Amino acid sequence: MSYLKKYKWEIIPQNLPIVRRNCPKCNQKTNYINTEKFRVNANKSSIDIWLIHQCGKCKSTWNMTIYERIKPFDINKDEYEKFLSNDKELAKEYAFDLNMYNRNKAEVIYEGVDYKIIQKELEAYYINKNELVIGVIFKYPIELRVDTLLSNKLGISRSKIKKLYEQGIIFIKDEKNSLNKKVKNKMEIHVLNMIENTKIIESIVQVV
Numbered sequence: 576m577s578y579l580k581k582y583k584w585e586i587i588p589q590n591l592p593i594v595r596r597n598c599p600k601c602n603q604k605t606n607y608i609n610t611e612k613f614r615v616n617a618n619k620s621s622i623d624i625w626l627i628h629q630c631g632k633c634k635s636t637w638n639m640t641i642y643e644r645i646k647p648f649d650i651n652k653d654e655y656e657k658f659l660s661n662d663k664e665l666a667k668e669y670a671f672d673l674n675m676y677n678r679n680k681a682e683v684i685y686e687g688v689d690y691k692i693i694q695k696e697l698e699a700y701y702i703n704k705n706e707l708v709i710g711v712i713f714k715y716p717i718e719l720r721v722d723t724l725l726s727n728k729l730g731i732s733r734s735k736i737k738k739l740y741e742q743g744i745i746f747i748k749d750e751k752n753s754l755n756k757k758v759k760n761k762m763e764i765h766v767l768n769m770i771e772n773t774k775i776i777e778s779i780v781q782v783v
């Protein structure tokens with residue numbers, strides 16, 4: 576019996592996006608780095624919370640507003656504790672929250688965000704022996720094209736990926752010209768098991 580193999584590629588960012596803004600001290604646009612630290616101002620009637628960013632050149636700080644004059648009973652207690660202890664996971668969640676940048680009218684740059692991919696083999700099921708499926712999962716939005724992802728992960732050129740795509744050996748259901756598109760959460764990439772393609776299939780199967 577033959578089985579379809581199914582894999583999960585979980586994409587995990589290794590660093591945080593930066594903010595481009597005018598630094599009043601440098602008197603020019605600079606990159607502001609996310610310090611992963613919060614500033615909390617609290618009194619009895621209201622709380623303000625910011626995520627602190629720092630100019631990469633002169634270390635001037637800019638505080639990105641998370642909560643402004645919120646009532647103490649409106650804030651989640653667990654989250655509040657995390658703000659106070661500068662919880663890194665929470666800082667990461669806000670760092671990838673596009674709405675937060677929009678509300679702060681801040682220009683966010685995702686291009687420099689590096690990522691790693693964790694591959695897991697999922698339970699195989701009997702369906703199509705000639706096909707392998709990769710489900711892409713990520714929690715945080717990233718700027719990554721499908722062909723770049725495949726090229727990086729499989730160690731083959733983008734032109735070779737393009738050729739395999741044109742031959743219908745690599746495909747994504749319900750997507751046209753999908754190679755140029757950004758990777759989407761829960762996207763499924765199909766790879767046909769053909770002789771021309773044995774090495775690629777092997778490289779996917781062997782990579783852990």
Ligand SMILES: [Zn+2]
Nearest residue numbers: 598601630633
């Ligand atoms: Zn500066």
